Amino acid sequence: MSVPANHPIDILRFNTCGSVDDGKSTLIGRLLYDSKSLMEDQLEALERSADITGKGQINLANLTDGLRAEREQGITIDVAYRYFATPRRKFIISDTPGHVQYTRNMVTGASSANLAIVLVDARQGVIEQSRRHTCIASLLRIPHLIVAVNKIDLVDWREERFIEIRSQFEQFLPRLDIKDVKFIPLSALNGDNVVETSRHTPWFSGPTLLGHLESVHIGSDWNLSGFRFPVQWVNRPNNPSDPQLHDFRGYSGQVAGGIVRAGQKVMVLPSGQVSTVKRIWTLDGPLEEAFCPQSVTIELQDDIDVSRGDMLIGPENLPGAGDELQAKVCWMHPRALLRGKKYLLKHTTSTVQAMVTAIKSRVNMTTFEPEPEPQELAMNDIGEIQLKTSRPLVYDGYALNRLTGSFILIEPGTNATIAAGMLNAPQQAIHLEYTDFVI
């Protein structure tokens, strides 16, 4: 995995969210159509379905609504992924339906996104769904947000209406954790300000939607401070024909934070053993250093006990460790969360048992205020809980590191994924005073 020197093409992952008739699917259709990412057979298929269901008019939403039930009911059921590219960037779109199961779908579609587009109908302005989607984007710490004020043609391209909606947002944005917000007036149906600058909005000097997607800076979206390496798979060749491999013992995984260098000291957690990186092994030859999110195999100087679920860390920016945790969760299952119930918790590469010891609060989606001590968390609720795990976790606060600060809860028996969790920052970093790890 060598890093190319000149102008590589990178990938931007973005999520589109809006309520039922905000025109999300139309917007995606328009992006694909105007950036010439649609192919003739896709257009033919659209025209065929237009004859059947659309009274002869092409419905760009049919591009993303791929399942039969979706086309029949004119709705989007599940997260759909779409791909397109311009000479500057590749894009992965996750399109999430706005009506039923919205929290569940949006969390699925947006968890690894660099950017979220919240669609607002210019006629309706900010509604509860817009607030909810923005709140989830903030909770998931999506670094960039675009508020697309759609159907601006239906309010006669009026700047006052655009400003009104922007100030509606600006009233609650300070209570959220989104740093980069952009507002764009557009008409997905007619293509204004999507790919081409609209001649109807001379009062708007910002970029088009695609222009912004192509240029937004995402280079610093990964965590590069504080080495974290959850061991995924122990790499030990059986009966290798190459005698040099007889003693090979490597730890394979994806760097979940920071940078590691050959020759540096690392500590294995939770055991606390210290060793030195002998070699960073890859199929393409050894690396001098590896960084988040590269996948590598690390060999250590010493023969110590390391297995899946352990974490290698570096001496700087230490994580927390503990079996009593506080976290925000999005509840995703019809069976509500109850205090005292046991679940399986998957965090990085380790799965442990976890008991919910307290439900501290539930977020009120209208005011964003926490309501203390609710009885339960129901489907689509977001709340703060306290957990006790059967083994200590080595973790970071989600705000610091998405990969080491997140977990899912799994219901034993059905094996359903029932919650997405974001850990609060640890009260204190792990103690190292009894080791020689501190340099």
Added chain:
Amino acid sequence: MSNYYLDHLQYLETEAIHVMREVAAEFERPALMFSGGKDSICLLRLAEKAFRPSDIPMPFLNVDTGHHFPELNDFRDRRAAQLGARLIIRKVEDAIRQGIAVPAPGEVSRNRLQIPTLLAAIEEFRFDCCIGGARRDEEKARAKERFFSFRDSFGQWDPKNQRPEIWNLYNARLNPGENMRVFPLSNWTEQDVWEYIRREQLEVPTIYFSHRRKCVRRHGQWLPVTDLLPLKPNEEIHELVVRVRTIGDIISTGMVESRADNVDDIITEIAAARVTERGSRADDKSSEAAMEDRKKAGYF
């Protein structure tokens, strides 16, 4: 721009390696589906990247319809041998003889019959997970697929009730009899696949490159003339310079007229293409929801 930066292929690669290692760590008896096609060729390289210097810790599985291009099967066998992998082949032919797969009256295509053949192989070897090379950009039912796609004990996919998939935390837990299909190339496009083949200098079967072939025009496509696809009255043979863009059965794979005889030319051709890859697959055109229906029944 900092040096700590991955370009799009490196990003897709590390994502896919992570997925493959999760499979090796979380499942008891995984298999990797290898047909010899371009997507599964990328899967093999990713498996090498994920697991070397160890052996790839799972056998390769292929469902042979008996209607494969001979070039493809030769390539498949040779590549598996090079990697020292165990290659398991289960034939639709045998499944029909054993009554596992039953053709409808007059059914010539082996496409649907792959499903019971695959499910029987999963049962025979008690595979709990099959890694496949499907991509979300191929087809709109696939656009709704997860990386870890849960199948019930009948092998069925339920698109309305999929497990939420969050961050890179994959829920791999199964009850007995259930099965997972895992798609490490979910986020790859056709263009990415060819760019990866170029970067990694991977060998691909010769039918991807332009060559002379006897074809017949049928349903708007150029189909290869073989013993399995005899001419109908009024049809005539055309000798054309063609290649395949996607490989299905020899009786349903449309050949595209092309002069692209190397990987660079193919990448240029795809970049300029105005038709999708699966536009040349008759099996997807049978109805608007052809792929969805096959997937629900247990297709790859």
